[in-house]
Amino acid sequence: MAATKYGAGNYGVSSELDKGLYIQSLSLSVTEDVAEMPDHLGEIQGIVMYNQSATLSGNGATYAANDTGQTMGGVLLINSTAIYGNADTTGISKFYVDSLEISNANTDFQQGSFTARGFINITAASGTEVTGP
């Protein structure tokens, strides 16, 4: 059943059930490198911000046993594209899975989590196998 909101605020998280998790949380962090130009007193007189990258992580109960729904080393597949298609992460459109975790506990449903990274100039929807230089 749908929840009901009264008043302001952005509540909840979009469903990711068809992607493999009963999602409970989804978070995005974005960073840029900063080149600083200090003067003779060590005070910054200019900066350049560049090389934006972002990390997206999520967790929730698994839909299928022992499966987060994501592929290690693969392209992240989630429904909540709005979380990274906003002004805070301009240009980053693809995330690549660099960490997966499954955990069992005697008092909880099986939990799955993922972390994926995105880079400003990498938009590939698929990769190629690298076997050497």
Add this chain to the structure above:
Amino acid sequence: MAAKSKKASEEAQSIAWNKELSKRRNDKRKARENASTRNKKGRGDD
């Protein structure tokens, strides 16, 4: 509409790639496991 179609096409490409990647890794894991089993039998210490 075109943007939606491009997104669907990219997602299909990513799904196919993820499957291929997963299959390659599984095949390599099985090959390693088979090699390990053969070695154990070969040593006769089981």
